[in-house]
Amino acid sequence: MGRSGTGLGLAIVWNTVQEHQGYITVTSSPNGTRFDLYFPSIHSNIAAEEPNTPIDAFMGKGETILVVDDDPIQREIASAMLSLLGYHVNTVDSGEAAVAYIKDASVDLMLLDMMMPGMNGRETYEAISLIRPGQKAVIASGFSGTDDVNEAQRMGAGVLLNKPYTIEKLGHAVMSVLAL
Numbered sequence: 001m002g003r004s005g006t007g008l009g010l011a012i013v014w015n016t017v018q019e020h021q022g023y024i025t026v027t028s029s030p031n032g033t034r035f036d037l038y039f040p041s042i043h044s045n046i047a048a049e050e051p052n053t054p055i056d057a058f059m060g061k062g063e064t065i066l067v068v069d070d071d072p073i074q075r076e077i078a079s080a081m082l083s084l085l086g087y088h089v090n091t092v093d094s095g096e097a098a099v100a101y102i103k104d105a106s107v108d109l110m111l112l113d114m115m116m117p118g119m120n121g122r123e124t125y126e127a128i129s130l131i132r133p134g135q136k137a138v139i140a141s142g143f144s145g146t147d148d149v150n151e152a153q154r155m156g157a158g159v160l161l162n163k164p165y166t167i168e169k170l171g172h173a174v175m176s177v178l179a180l
Contacts (some may be wrong), residue, residue: 069116080150103131110135
């Protein structure tokens with residue numbers, strides 16, 4: 001979006017390193033801080049990347065999506081992507097605001113950030129499930145496979161969408177959960 005400071009940098013790096021069985025060393029000095037990332041080597045050919053799926057394959061039909069994220073830039077990015085895909089989008093900045101919103105309005109799906117101050121994503125989904133049982137949700141997180149993610153999915157939340165995500169991954173995640 002032409003700006004920096006989404007607050008995801010180290011979380012994304014840590015998640016990526018962990019998913020690839022690597023590790024990080026950090027060295028600080030008066031001249032700055034150095035991060036060294038180590039990954040295991042591979043000795044096989046890398047598979048060719050699959051071609052991008054056309055955006056038309058992920059177009060919505062005007063369904064209403066509530067984006068729940070404490071980061072204003074993340075809300076703006078998600079809202080822009082979802083609007084481009086043909087969804088009607090509303091945003092809130094906290095779990096508490098999401099619960100208040102859902103008390104007065106229904107949505108077809110929530111895009112729910114798991115790491116928020118106050119009510120986290122799991123707590124938010126749990127509270128909303130009491131108001132709207134079976135509420136569809138896509139979980140968004142810079143971390144994968146946390147206990148809160150697993151618990152939210154056990155309660156009925158849909159797929160985990162790792163941040164940062166592309167419009168294709170977002171569109172696929174939303175369509176797969178809406179189809180349930």
